Structure formats: structure tokens, C-alpha cells
Amino acid sequence: RRLITFRDVKKTYEDGTTAVQNFSLNIHKGEFFVLIGPSGCGKTTTLKMINRLHNVTNGDILIDGKSIKEHNIHELRWNIGYVLQQIALFPHMTIEENISIVPELKGWKKADIKKRVEELLGLVGLDPSIYRNRKPSELSGGQAQRVGVARALAADPPIILMDEPFSALDPLSREQLQQDFLKLKEKIQKTIVFVTHNMNEALTLGDRICLMKDGEMVQVGTPEEFLKHP
Numbered sequence: 001r002r003l004i005t006f007r008d009v010k011k012t013y014e015d016g017t018t019a020v021q022n023f024s025l026n027i028h029k030g031e032f033f034v035l036i037g038p039s040g041c042g043k044t045t046t047l048k049m050i051n052r053l054h055n056v057t058n059g060d061i062l063i064d065g066k067s068i069k070e071h072n073i074h075e076l077r078w079n080i081g082y083v084l085q086q087i088a089l090f091p092h093m094t095i096e097e098n099i100s101i102v103p104e105l106k107g108w109k110k111a112d113i114k115k116r117v118e119e120l121l122g123l124v125g126l127d128p129s130i131y132r133n134r135k136p137s138e139l140s141g142g143q144a145q146r147v148g149v150a151r152a153l154a155a156d157p158p159i160i161l162m163d164e165p166f167s168a169l170d171p172l173s174r175e176q177l178q179q180d181f182l183k184l185k186e187k188i189q190k191t192i193v194f195v196t197h198n199m200n201e202a203l204t205l206g207d208r209i210c211l212m213k214d215g216e217m218v219q220v221g222t223p224e225e226f227l228k229h230p
């Protein structure tokens with residue numbers, strides 16, 4: 001079943017740069033969908049249009065059959081988790097407080113949030129009894145990215161956007177996180193749109209891969225199809 005639909009989407013920035021064009025695509029519910037391509041090909045722009053961090057210039061994006069322009073923007077953002085290359089955790093807040101932000105905005109009960117934080121830290125491989133009261137400055141890069149994933153999952157959003165979430169890490173942490181994520185994605189069963197320029201990562205994690213070049217889609221298919229017709 002389709003969850004996110006791009007209908008002939010075009011994005012032209014104020015300075016006249018057209019970052020994305022002729023972009024039509026269906027992303028299915030529960031799919032791990034990878035956007036790949038060289039730097040500047042329009043991956044991040046495509047991702048940021050989904051949660052309206054950038055506006056679509058022409059065409060439309062639909063979620064659950066409804067244009068994102070008709071979704072309440074706060075609900076849209078709460079229902080779409082977002083993980084960046086370099087997680088911006090609030091430095092004065094503990095890990096637990098950082099993860100609790102969206103559940104609190106949504107008015108969850110304190111006890112439910114506490115339970116949820118514990119569950120999430122376990123899910124991303126951090127012992128809650130050690131990490132819940134730590135500050136972001138007391139984490140390694142890989143641990144911070146894990147907290148970022150936990151925070152994005154906090155209020156159980158159906159969609160998660162991830163923009164090069166492992167690329168700032170050293171090769172070893174990166175490999176470890178990639179392997180852990182392979183297991184995590186089976187457990188959480190979310191619709192994930194994942195940006196990377198690393199084909200190995202795309203082939204390992206992706207259910208389907210979209211190769212972009214100069215703002216346009218070049219090829220869409222499963223990892224098997226990409227390996228057959230690279």
C-alpha cells in the first residue's frame with residue numbers, strides 16, 4: 001500500500017537553483033526506501049519536502065492520499081521522525097529529556113514516557129540504567145546517533161526520515177550501527193526514507209533504492225535489480 005506519493009515534484013530555490021524535477025514516485029507502507037546519488041543531486045531537498053522543511057514549487061506530495069499542504073504542519077512534523085547526519089541533541093538536557101520532547105508535546109502521561117524511554121534506549125542498544133541521566137556531551141558520536149534514532153522513534157511516528165545518519169562516524173562505528181540498524185528495521189516496521197551516497201549502505205539496508213542525478217530520478221529498484229543492472 002502506498003504511503004508517500006510524489007506527483008511530478010519540482011523544487012526551485014529562491015536563487016533559481018532547480019534542485020529536484022520530474023520526480024514521481026510511490027513509497028509503500030513499511031518500506032525502507034533509499035535515496036542515493038552524488039553530492040548535490042537533490043537527495044536532501046527531496047527528503048525535506050516530505051516534512052515541509054522545504055516547500056514544493058510545482059507538483060505535490062501526498063501522505064495517505066492527502067496533500068501535505070492539507071496536513072496540519074505540527075501534526076505532520078510530529079508524525080514524521082527525523083534523523084540527521086549530526087544529531088542536534090539539547091546539550092543542557094539529559095538523554096531521557098531529549099527523547100521525551102515529542103511525547104511530552106503530545107501530552108503523554110509521565111509514567112508512559114518513562115517506560116517508552118527505557119524501551120527505546122534498549123532498542124538502540126544503550127543500557128537505560130547507564131544512559132538515561134547522561135548529558136549529550138558524555139556520549140560518543142555513535143551513541144549520540146543512537147539517541148537520535150530513539151528520539152525520532154519516541155512518539156511512534158509512522159514515517160522516519162534519515163539524512164546520512166551514519167556518515168559522520170568512524171568506519172567501525174558506522175559498520176556496527178549499520179548492522180544494528182538492519183535488525184532494528186525488522187523490529188520497528190516503519191516506513192523509512194533514507195538518504196546516503198554510500199551504495200554499500202543502500203544495498204545492505206534498502207528494500208528499494210532510487211538513484212538520483214542532477215535532481216532527477218535515474219533508476220528505481222530493489223538491491224537485486226541494482227546488482228544485475230548497475
Ligand code: ADP
Nearest residue numbers: 013015017019038039040041042043044045046
Ligand atoms: P544532496 O542532498 O544530494 O547533496 P541537495 O538537495 O542538498 O543535494 O542540493 C541539491 C541542489 O540544490 C544543489 O545544487 C544545492 O547546492 C542546491 N541547494 C540546496 N539547498 C539550497 C537552498 N536552500 N537554496 C539554494 N540552493 C540550494
Ligand code: ADP
Nearest residue numbers: 011012013014015017049052053054055056057
Ligand atoms: P522554502 O522551501 O521554505 O520555500 P527555501 O527552501 O527556498 O524556502 O529556503 C530557505 C532559505 O534558506 C533560502 O532562502 C536560502 O537563502 C537559505 N539557504 C539554506 N541553505 C542554503 C544553501 N545551501 N544555499 C543557499 N541558500 C540556502
